[in-house]
Structures are given as structure tokens and as C-alpha cells.
Amino acid sequence: MQYYVNESIKNATRIFPRQGRGGYHRYDLNENPEGLPKAFVDSVVREITPEFLATYPEPDRFLFKYAKFIGVKRENVMATNGSDMAIRYLMETFGERGKDVVTVSPSFEMYWVNCMLLGYRHVSISYEPDLTIDIDKILAAITENTRIVALVNPNNPVGNVYAESDFNRIADKAESVGAVLIIDEAYHYFYSETFLSNVLKRPNAVILRTFSKLMSLAACRLGVIIGNPEIIHYVNNSRLTFDVNSFALLFAEKILDHPELIHTLIAIEKAGKEHALAELRAHGYECCSSMANFILLKTKNPPMQVAERLEKEKKILVHTFKNELLVDYLRISTGSKEAMETFLRAFFEIDV
Numbered sequence: 001m002q003y004y005v006n007e008s009i010k011n012a013t014r015i016f017p018r019q020g021r022g023g024y025h026r027y028d029l030n031e032n033p034e035g036l037p038k039a040f041v042d043s044v045v046r047e048i049t050p051e052f053l054a055t056y057p058e059p060d061r062f063l064f065k066y067a068k069f070i071g072v073k074r075e076n077v078m079a080t081n082g083s084d085m086a087i088r089y090l091m092e093t094f095g096e097r098g099k100d101v102v103t104v105s106p107s108f109e110m111y112w113v114n115c116m117l118l119g120y121r122h123v124s125i126s127y128e129p130d131l132t133i134d135i136d137k138i139l140a141a142i143t144e145n146t147r148i149v150a151l152v153n154p155n156n157p158v159g160n161v162y163a164e165s166d167f168n169r170i171a172d173k174a175e176s177v178g179a180v181l182i183i184d185e186a187y188h189y190f191y192s193e194t195f196l197s198n199v200l201k202r203p204n205a206v207i208l209r210t211f212s213k214l215m216s217l218a219a220c221r222l223g224v225i226i227g228n229p230e231i232i233h234y235v236n237n238s239r240l241t242f243d244v245n246s247f248a249l250l251f252a253e254k255i256l257d258h259p260e261l262i263h264t265l266i267a268i269e270k271a272g273k274e275h276a277l278a279e280l281r282a283h284g285y286e287c288c289s290s291m292a293n294f295i296l297l298k299t300k301n302p303p304m305q306v307a308e309r310l311e312k313e314k315k316i317l318v319h320t321f322k323n324e325l326l327v328d329y330l331r332i333s334t335g336s337k338e339a340m341e342t343f344l345r346a347f348f349e350i351d352v
Contacts, residue, residue, distance in 0.1 A: 008119045021317060026333065027343055028317040030156065030187075030294050032216040032265070033335035040261065044254050048247070057246040062253050066224060069256050075229040076200065078236050081243040083186055083210040083223035084110055090206065090225070091148060093238050094180040095120050100146040104133055106157060106323045108184065111150050120147070127325055131158050131288060135166050142173045149174045152184040154191050157321070157331045159290025167195050171202055180231070181205040187292035189214035189266055199227060206231055211252050213293055214265050220248035269293055273334040279344050293334045296326070299351050303330045306351050314346035 017029060026033055035041075059079045067074045080086040087110050095101060097119040103111045105124040115122035123146070125137045133155075142149060149170060154161045162170075167183070174181040183195050185207050199205040206227035212218040222244060225235060255261060273295065280287050280297055288296040299306050303320045307330065310316040319331040332343060 008117055012113075012116050014113070023315065024311070025314070025316045025339075025342055028319045028331075028333065029218075030213060030292070030333045031218050032214070032269075032293075033333060033339040036216045036255075036265075037261070040254070040258070044251055047250065052246065052250075055246065057242050057244055057249060059244050059249055062249045062256075065253055065256050069259075070196065070226070072196075072200065072226065073229075075232060076226055078225050078232050078239070079244045079249070080223040080225060080239065081245070082212065082221035083184070083208045085221075085243060086208050086223040086225050087111065087150075087182075087184075088114055089235050089238050090180070090182055091115075091118060091120070093235050094148055096147045100141075100143065101148045101150065102138065102141045102146055102179075103150045104138065104155065106321070106326060107150075107152050108156055108186070121145075127158065129325070131160070131325065133160065133162075135162075135169065138170060139173050142170070142177060142179060144177050146174070146177055146179040148180050148182060150182040150184065152186065153195070154187045154291040156187070156292065157294065157296055157319070157326065159288055159292050159294065159296060161191060161193065161291050162195075164195070164198070167198055171198070171205055175202065175204045179204065182208065184208045186210045186213055189262065190269060190293045191291040196226065203228060203230070206235075211248065211255075214262070214269065215252070215255055216265070217248060217251055217255075220245065220251055222248035222252055268336045269334055272336045272338075272340045275337045276332075276334060276340040276344060279340075283348060294331050295334060296329050296331050298328050299330055301351050303328060306330065306347075309350045310346060313350065316343060316346050318343075 063077050063079055064074050067077050080089060091114045095118055100121045100123045101115050102123045105126050112122045123141050125141055128134055151162060171181050181204055183199060185194060188194055188209055196207055199207050206225055209224045211222040276295060277287055286298040290296060307318050307320045310318055321327055321329060
């Protein structure tokens with residue numbers, strides 16, 4: 001007898017990140033190309049003992065520390081196994097099969113992927129041809145059938161941001177139809193503005209943060225959901241008992257103990273991005289003014305061809321697109337000035 005397979009999962013088409021990226025210069029997934037300082041990593045690793053490995057994770061100490069760090073209460077935050085899992089929890093908790101989830105397109109793929117897996121209707125508002133977003137189109141898409149609205153701010157891959165007036169209009173509309181508004185601030189530390197205080201005043205809004213980008217802990221998987229205590233309570237009911245690992249919690253605590261390290265990481269990335277943008281524009285390239293740790297640039301030669309040559313000839317990985325609006329662009333992660341020089345030297349040799 002044939003076993004049962006959930007139809008939404010059975011019919012899903014998934015594309016996972018490529019494997020075997022070790023030994024390459026990584027500018028393809030918005031990671032920190034160089035990572036945390038080695039001395040800092042070594043100091044944290046020394047605290048990993050056999051007893052540490054034998055003990056189940058306990059996130060509360062990190063969460064109290066993180067709540068204090070961002071100026072909220074412990075009941076306003078919960079930790080997840082990366083923001084990927086935060087998105088899944090939120091969509092499972094507040095979504096409804098056959099109902100709508102509103103996002104813009106292109107954006108972070110896990111929103112539409114989860115719609116596909118959970119049987120939700122994905123309502124996608126496309127960028128305009130000039131790579132701007134029409135807020136009125138988002139508002140028009142939010143109806144009585146909408147259960148979730150999800151906006152990444154700054155958005156990946158274009159790097160645009162939403163104004164406070166945009167947030168208020170969208171949040172008001174979502175609240176009027178009983179929809180939850182997710183503001184995904186994965187790239188917050190590259191962009192100083194935040195909707196944190198706005199979200200905490202709302203009964204229907206949450207913020208997502210991650211330690212994968214600026215904090216350089218992509219391997220550890222740590223995300224945070226921030227919202228009012230009621231929303232956090234409902235999402236907490238859906239989470240796995242031990243979904244956040246102890247390595248992530250330990251490294252994150254130590255980073256919070258050293259805010260000067262965060263300021264240094266911000267300054268390093270900013271200097272590298274500004275240097276790369278200046279060089280690219282001096283060479284005649286059209287670049288989007290990203291507010292995150294990546295640059296979207298239009299190449300002279302077909303982007304797929306440029307990406308293949310960078311990989312084969314220079315061992316450099318970059319991100320290409322199949323989306324019609326972005327088919328002429330590459331996205332490159334940004335890092336230190338030295339990391340960007342490595343990319344620029346290779347890129348200017350190949351895209352001629």
C-alpha cells in the first residue's frame with residue numbers, strides 16, 4: 001500500500017544552496033566574507049567543554065541579555081534556529097491553509113517556500129521596472145483573506161528600505177483585517193533605522209533579527225523574534241523544545257558582552273561597501289544603493305557568464321538571478337575593504 005505524502009510537500013520544487021563552498025571567496029549568500037576575529041573565536045571555543053557538549057541548550061540567559069541589549073523585556077523576545085525557523089513558526093502559527101500571505105517580489109525566498117509547503121496562497125507584489133515598490137499595491141493586496149504580510153527591511157536583493165509612513169499605512173491595513181505583519185530586519189545592523197518601537201505598540205506585528213549577517217554566525221543558526229508578549233506566547237507554543245543550539249547561544253552571548261566588536265564590524269563593512277561602490281561607479285557600473293551588506297550591480301557581459309568565469313578562474317562565488325527584473329544583475333556580498341579588493345580585481349579582469 002502506498003504511504004501518504006502531504007500533497008503540498010510532495011509537489012514542492014526546492015532549490016537549495018550549492019554545497020562545497022569551502023576554499024572559495026564567498027560573495028554569494030550575504031555572509032561576512034571573513035567572519036569574526038580569530039582571537040575572539042578562539043576565546044569562545046576555549047569555553048566548550050565535555051560538560052558543555054553533554055548539556056541541553058538553555059536560551060534564557062541569552063534572551064535576558066539580548067532583551068536588555070535592545071531595550072525590551074524578556075517576554076518580548078524568543079530565540080529560534082535561525083530566522084528561517086522563525087519564519088516557519090510565525091507562518092504555522094498565524095497562517096491559514098488557502099488564505100493569503102502578502103510579500104513583495106523578489107525578496108527572501110523562504111516566505112514563498114513556506115507558503116508552498118503549508119498550502120497558503122502567496123500574493124506577490126512585484127517591484128516596478130525602476131526597482132521601486134508601489135506601497136499602494138501592497139495595501140490593495142491586503143484583504144479579508146490575508147493572514148500574514150511580510151516585508152524585509154532593508155529588502156534582499158535590491159536593498160531598499162521602507163519609510164515610517166509606509167510602515168504605519170501597511171500596519172494599519174493589516175490590523176484592520178486581522179493579519180499579522182512581519183518586519184524582517186535581518187540586515188538591521190547595516191541600516192541604523194528600525195521599526196522596533198513601532199512594532200511593540202502594535203498587537204499584530206513582529207520583528208525578526210538574525211545573527212547570521214553582521215554577527216557572522218551563519219554556521220550556528222540563531223534568529224530572534226521580537227513582539228508583544230501575547231504574540232511571543234503563541235509562537236512559543238509552536239516551537240521545538242531544543243531548537244536553538246548551545247554553540248549559537250554561547251557565541252551570541254559573548255558578542256553581546258563586547259559591543260565594541262559590533263561597532264567594529266559595522267565600521268569595517270561600511271568602509272568596504274563604500275570603497276566597492278566608489279570603484280564600481282568609477283568604472284561605469286550601475287549599482288543600486290543598498291542599505292544592507294550587499295551590492296546589486298548591472299554587468300557589461302551576461303551575469304551568468306561572468307559568475308561562471310569568476311568561479312572557475314578566480315574561485316569567487318557571486319549571486320545571479322532568474323527573475324526577469326534582475327536577470328541583468330549580480331548581487332555581491334560586502335565586507336572589509338581588503339575583501340572587496342579581492343572581488344574587484346577579479347571582476348574588472350573578467351567583465352570587460
